Amino acid sequence: MKNTTGPLKQTALLCLLGLAACTAWQKNRPAPPATIEDIKAQLSLTAQQIQEAAQLRQAEFSREQTERASRIDADIKYIYEALTLLDSKIDVLHESARPTVVIADEKCPPPPQGHTADGKLLLGETEWLWLDEADHAFQARIDTGAATSSISAADITIFERDGEDWARFFMSHQDTDDRIRIEAPLVRHVRIKQASADSSDRRPVVLLSVRVGELNEKAQFTLADRSNMAFPVLLGRDFLKDIAVVDVARTYIHPKPQLKDVR
Numbered sequence: 524m525k526n527t528t529g530p531l532k533q534t535a536l537l538c539l540l541g542l543a544a545c546t547a548w549q550k551n552r553p554a555p556p557a558t559i560e561d562i563k564a565q566l567s568l569t570a571q572q573i574q575e576a577a578q579l580r581q582a583e584f585s586r587e588q589t590e591r592a593s594r595i596d597a598d599i600k601y602i603y604e605a606l607t608l609l610d611s612k613i614d615v616l617h618e619s620a621r622p623t624v625v626i627a628d629e630k631c632p633p634p635p636q637g638h639t640a641d642g643k644l645l646l647g648e649t650e651w652l653w654l655d656e657a658d659h660a661f662q663a664r665i666d667t668g669a670a671t672s673s674i675s676a677a678d679i680t681i682f683e684r685d686g687e688d689w690a691r692f693f694m695s696h697q698d699t700d701d702r703i704r705i706e707a708p709l710v711r712h713v714r715i716k717q718a719s720a721d722s723s724d725r726r727p728v729v730l731l732s733v734r735v736g737e738l739n740e741k742a743q744f745t746l747a748d749r750s751n752m753a754f755p756v757l758l759g760r761d762f763l764k765d766i767a768v769v770d771v772a773r774t775y776i777h778p779k780p781q782l783k784d785v786r
Contacts, residue, residue: 637736637776639768644738646763647773652756653780655732656705657694660780661756663735665769669759671713671728672742675749677702679727681709690729692746694755707731710743736777738766 634640652663654674676692683689688709693702707729716723727746732739735758742762749755763769770776 644736644767645776646735646758646767646769647776648769648771649754649774650735650758650777651775651779652758653734654705654756655734656707657703659703662754663756663758664754665758665763667760667763667769669757670761671745672759672762673745673747673749673757674731675752675755676705676746677748677750679746681727690727690746695750705731713745715745715747733762734780735767740766 634642637645639645646665648665650663650665651660653660675694677695679690679692681688681690689706690709691704691706693704695702710728710730712725712727714723714725728743729746730741731744732741734740740762742758744756749757
């Protein structure tokens with residue numbers, strides 16, 4: 524019997540190869556050319572996409588512009604309110620400000636003789652001082668470096684009068700011919716340290732009525748031996764404070780007081 528298997532296999536193989544070639548040709552065959560209708564449809568789709576993108580961008584731009592305009596309006600409102608507040612403060616200042624009064628020079632009289640422009644007593648380096656308890660005028664040195672005033676005293680005696688402590692002393696100086704007896708209330712005692720000695724002296728302090736120029740005051744005086752000093756009386760800062768100004772370039776600004784001037 525004749526064998527037919529070989530030709531059949533060949534035929535089947537040829538069929539398979541033909542099918543594979545047909546499939547490959549179907550896949551690789553060129554696309555048919557586009558028609559005018561296809562091109563118009565593609566252009567219409569593209570135009571629609573461009574229009575939608577433009578509308579979306581326009582909406583975003585309008586939203587940004589609206590937000591920016593709102594911020595600008597808020598800034599303008601804040602600035603307006605700040606300017607309004609500042610304007611009201613300026614109005615208050617104008618209402619509360621007092622007009623400046625200009626006084627002509629001829630309306631400002633000069634200060635009284637022996638006084639400063641603010642009414643304080645003007646004293647020189649030395650002045651005449653009237654002492655009521657002595658009924659006498661003495662030359663006094665004005666010393667802003669000393670705190671307490673002092674007066675020349677000798678033979679000091681402490682005694683009691685009406686339950687109060689008093690001091691009796693004699694005032695003498697090279698400028699006076701007689702010893703003047705003075706009695707005055709005792710205020711306290713102070714300790715004075717001498718520059719030339721290590722020890723300190725305990726000295727009484729009395730209250731005396733004095734007159735310098737037109738000023739009448741009660742002042743505290745330390746009793747000390749000033750017989751060898753140039754002036755029997757020294758006026759210190761406690762007496763001068765708040766009532767007098769010292770011009771050390773001048774002396775005896777005020778005249779020597781007389782008994783008739785103080786009685």
